[in-house]
Amino acid sequence: MVVKAQLLARDRLSRRVSMADLVVAGGVVVFPEWGPLRVDLRASGGRVVEVGERLSPRGGEAVLDAAGRHVFPGFIDPHVHLGNANPFADDVATETRAAAVGGVTTLLTYVKVLRHRQGQVSYHEVLPEVTRAIGELASIDVGLHLALSTSQHIDEISQYQRLGINSFKFYMGYRDDPRALRRGSVGVDDGFILQAMRAIAAAGGGATALVHCENEDIARSLVARIPDPARATWADWAGTRPGLIEVEAIQRAGLLAREAGVPLYVVHLSSCEGLAAAREARTRASAPVHVEVSTHHLLLTSDRAAACEPPGLAKVSPPIREQASVDALWQAVADGTVDTVGSDHVAMAWERKQGSALEADPGFAALDAFAPLVLTEACRRRVPLERVARVCAGNSARIFRLRGKGTLAPGSDADLIVVNLDAPGRLDAARNQSSSRFSPYDGVPVTAQVEVTVLRGEVIARAGRVVAERRGRALHGAAAPA
Numbered sequence: 001m002v003v004k005a006q007l008l009a010r011d012r013l014s015r016r017v018s019m020a021d022l023v024v025a026g027g028v029v030v031f032p033e034w035g036p037l038r039v040d041l042r043a044s045g046g047r048v049v050e051v052g053e054r055l056s057p058r059g060g061e062a063v064l065d066a067a068g069r070h071v072f073p074g075f076i077d078p079h080v081h082l083g084n085a086n087p088f089a090d091d092v093a094t095e096t097r098a099a100a101v102g103g104v105t106t107l108l109t110y111v112k113v114l115r116h117r118q119g120q121v122s123y124h125e126v127l128p129e130v131t132r133a134i135g136e137l138a139s140i141d142v143g144l145h146l147a148l149s150t151s152q153h154i155d156e157i158s159q160y161q162r163l164g165i166n167s168f169k170f171y172m173g174y175r176d177d178p179r180a181l182r183r184g185s186v187g188v189d190d191g192f193i194l195q196a197m198r199a200i201a202a203a204g205g206g207a208t209a210l211v212h213c214e215n216e217d218i219a220r221s222l223v224a225r226i227p228d229p230a231r232a233t234w235a236d237w238a239g240t241r242p243g244l245i246e247v248e249a250i251q252r253a254g255l256l257a258r259e260a261g262v263p264l265y266v267v268h269l270s271s272c273e274g275l276a277a278a279r280e281a282r283t284r285a286s287a288p289v290h291v292e293v294s295t296h297h298l299l300l301t302s303d304r305a306a307a308c309e310p311p312g313l314a315k316v317s318p319p320i321r322e323q324a325s326v327d328a329l330w331q332a333v334a335d336g337t338v339d340t341v342g343s344d345h346v347a348m349a350w351e352r353k354q355g356s357a358l359e360a361d362p363g364f365a366a367l368d369a370f371a372p373l374v375l376t377e378a379c380r381r382r383v384p385l386e387r388v389a390r391v392c393a394g395n396s397a398r399i400f401r402l403r404g405k406g407t408l409a410p411g412s413d414a415d416l417i418v419v420n421l422d423a424p425g426r427l428d429a430a431r432n433q434s435s436s437r438f439s440p441y442d443g444v445p446v447t448a449q450v451e452v453t454v455l456r457g458e459v460i461a462r463a464g465r466v467v468a469e470r471r472g473r474a475l476h477g478a479a480a481p482a
């Protein structure tokens, strides 16, 4: 009986290994650390085992022909909201498929306790079901950020870290906001944030404090001046969230993080004024200050957002900005000021976008087109490809301590995408793998297409279709405690 079990286990193991043995041949591999190199990759057992010129396949190894194509590390999306509007498990199943076709092989999702329980209980109560859903349903690898909102959460930071969770989120806005509570977002005050930041620093292990930087008091005072909320346009709503409210909040978060001595990660920085504030915070910081920008702040302008129907379609906080900020953010990607690019992806039903721009829910789906959008615009603006590999893969792996991720150097996970950078087409939201079949990017022309997505050596998506699903893992269980 024992022997039979061992044989079965060995059989399973050998099948898994042979599925994952392949040579990626003939392409230009874009390494975050070394830039583009015309080399082949050999993957075995789910890992990159060899990088070299003209590798010949050995017996049993499949060949992935990448001639005329670029090969990037699988993109890592550090900012995803699974379970924000739909049940968590449903989003894990559908949205990780969207990620796979969009060139993303690892995503980090926010876990918000109120989306799982009526009250703000310990994350120990909800993590088992979160982990199970990922293990059973995810088509790519998934890591977690926890949104902290109670003193119990603070007390348990080092326990969460021992589970391999290295990032904790704070909402400066959304205090006592019933609509935000529906999305599970609990605003916390500066006293709470400082206390939690000190606890993160005291726990050691290099965890990061993620802060949504917007001054809600100013935003609310501007909302109160909208004459007819039921008819608010996108521009009316966006006018309540000027760059000033981001600047003030970044300055405050920077001060608190410096005081606590904790790495600060500014999520979805959106404006040129915000960039200046983040650069300034860096000059005074006692620990790293990381900057994340969102795909929509890089790809959409206020003109396009204002033209969307219904008026809340492109609503997201902070709002889509004017062209000058879009240009400044790209410049900051190119010069290294920006560390990471995230999608801020939220899948939701079309009904939630109805009504005035003030009434519609913020957020929209973006994972299906993550790599095509970023690569198309990066190429148009002549941003070096290794810079893209850093902000879309390498830096997130480093900041969030995702072992084996974010590069294609020997020893890393064989997570990669084969991309055609000269394949003109148009995005079609009706073909989304996401449960959201609408998007402010619908109809946008792209020149980059993800042809193949590989997770740990196995092809999981090809030409916009998922060909192997539910191969993902929960990273927090696998990560070693710091």
Ligand SMILES: [Zn+2]
Pocket: 079, 081, 344
């Ligand atoms: Zn977000």
